Amino acid sequence: MAIAGVLLKRSVSVVPVLAVVALIAFLLLRFSSGDPVAQLAGDNADPAAIAAIRARLGLDQPLPVQFLQWLWRLLQGDLGISIVSNQPVLTLIGQRVGPTLAVSLTTIIFSVLVGVPIGVLAAWRRGGWLDRFAMWTSVTGFAVPTFAIGYFWIYLLSMQLGLFPVQGYASLSQGVGLFLWHLALPTLTLSLVYVALIARVARTSLLEVLNEDFVRTARAKGLPERIVVFKHALRNAAVPIVSIVGIGVALLIGGVVVTESVFNLPGLGRLTVDSVLARDYPVIQGIIMVFGGAYVAINLLVDISYTFFDPRISAQ
């Protein structure tokens, strides 16, 4: 099937997925504890004032009516207005998406650039000191909590050596140097676990491929080991690595909350937590829809990339 066909088929299949996401997001919030009206009304509000605010926000309507109203606006690209800040949800998400996207991209790029070579070298020199060191680092990456790594980098590289700022974010428009300078510690912090993950998958995948007949044939032909590993084996081992990178990107988007808090990055993770604590329903629903859409898009990209690494997939 041509790539266009794959794209069309997968795009259509996205619709029911997002519809289910929308329904679950809506119901989860309505059935969870907490009430945005109680927070908005303040300490001195009497029952009549609370009822007036509930009516103004449309929260006194039956749930199916509220859901359909939200869904109708959603279909028109309107995610609603924040109950707390009175600003459009799209504006709030737009203000926060930059830092999350930036730290996710730098993390995944750094993780791939470091993790894949480590995995390849570990597989190539299986059982050697490099393999053992890579796997030890990998276990450490999984075992140490992100916030602990973050505080370690802050202590060492900011407080002691003064190399990087403790916190904050600078957008690209403020200069590439400033942008990268602020992202350095969050990227180093978040990357550790992804470097570990990618290195392990790359090692395992490559070890499997290195035992296959075509590799033996390539070696028998007298090809240099460098060509055998990097040109023939690595491409055949790429599908699991690409899968794990894709999953990694998806996990990163939703999983940067701790890093955003430790390094004070004004991203979507923090907006999510703030909105949940304030029971700001429209914002939470909007973020869930954006995250849901991002997950689906990433999965689509990963599927398409398979056809590049393994032509047999596109032929099926």
Added chain:
Amino acid sequence: MFNDFSRRSLLKAGAAGLATGIMPRIARAQSSRVIRAVMHAPLRATDPLINTAWTGRNHGLNIYDTLFSTDSKFQIRPQMVEAYEVSADKLTYTFKLRSGLKFHDGAPVTSADVIPSLQRWAKRDTMGSRMMSFIAELKPVDERTFQLVLKSPYGQVLPTLAKPSSIMPFIMPARLAAQAPDQPVTEFVGSGPFRFIASEFRPGNRAVYERNADYVSRDEPSDGLAGGKIVKIDRYEWISMPDFQTAANALVNKEIDFLEAAPHDILPSLAAAKDVVVADYNPLGFMSVCRMNWQSEPFNRPEIRQAVMYASDQTDWLDAQVGNPEYYQTSAAMFGVTTPLGSEVGWNTKSDVARAKDLLKKGGYKGEKVVMLQATDSPLLSGSSTVTAQKLRAIGMNVEVQTMDWGSLLARRVKQDSTANGGWSITHWVTTTTELMNPLANTLLDTRGKAGGFFGWPEDTEIEGLRNTFALEPSADAQKAVAEAIQKRAYDVMTHIPGGQFRQPVSHSKALKNIVRAPAPLFWNVEKTA
């Protein structure tokens, strides 16, 4: 040791060189005209009548002004008002605004702006609505003069107009004050010393204020919330940092200038930092509160409520919340320890377990479940609940602690249902002393019951009668006597248990000078040296 030192020095020197190289155009020392401040919470909602939290009040103090203000000695002083007169029969107050007052959009502040601002505010504020119930007419006389005509003499007109905490009577342009009181204004134009830079506002992340060059300050020193408001910086950035350890590191690293509410356990390390000052500028501090629900078993019985008080010990609560005795003080005062109405009548703040058990028996306690709502967002909120749960279990009560975040607790505590249906029995929280120092503003002493009282819904006609007496009483001495009677009665019927008073010092760069001592963080008068 020498080798270690050398290596470390070399590493630092190398890092410094590297840092200099890789930090393009980054000014490590910030501008002396900009203050970057991390406050106790971020600003999300910007209408100070809708956002009744302290963030709303602090935001309002920057961009709006008030007719009167309260100084550090609790004296009420004119702020926007130039002069005022009270008629001999004490029924007519005539106010004249200072000349030259302008809103941030350039329009002059007139009587036509003041009146709708007060009317909108009074619909949201308990003291304001009580005052309005005494007002026959609020009318403009000319552009700068307006009159407040009472139906009968009311002793709290000026204290109400000078209310020092949420919800404060901020003056807005008439076109904004026309907004319904339960709907937030969407434009932020005041006549205060700072302008709000809406284009840079990121709800929950950053709010930016710039000096209002047109602000006409009173020609007198700053004193509490009153006096001159001369802004000596160009810009003040209110930054949010969810992690206080990060904020503390940023202060030490000179990335910010001011940290409002570092947890008490971080304060010693901040005080030891080279360029950081830890100081307390809020003389009134904060009070913690234990509140029981009068509408549900078993706390619908006064003996059982009193049993809780006698089982309690303020020192234990404050140790769990604050830890360091340097920052707290036990006190029975319901109106604040050092305020004009402060009194120690009613309780010695210590436990008397035998008496508590006796009261439990007298109240006929039969093991009814006590549902305690515990917010776990910070030690200030959660510490005292843990202590109380243990104290109540020790006298034989059946306690179920339900932990949750503050947002969930706010939603739960408005429920008047039985505990079996989602209601609650007892909870703790923290408030500013400023909000408690006047019996009319003190919502804990609102004893109108379910009809409109504050959650917990105590009902007592005697306290309500005393509050009305207080409202009408013009003499300070007589007011103090009435306030003491209210406190005594409140202990008798147990409206709530005061949890003691504590201070929350701020931490700031040594470059900041002349910070005003006030019940809210203020950035006028502050200088930042290079």
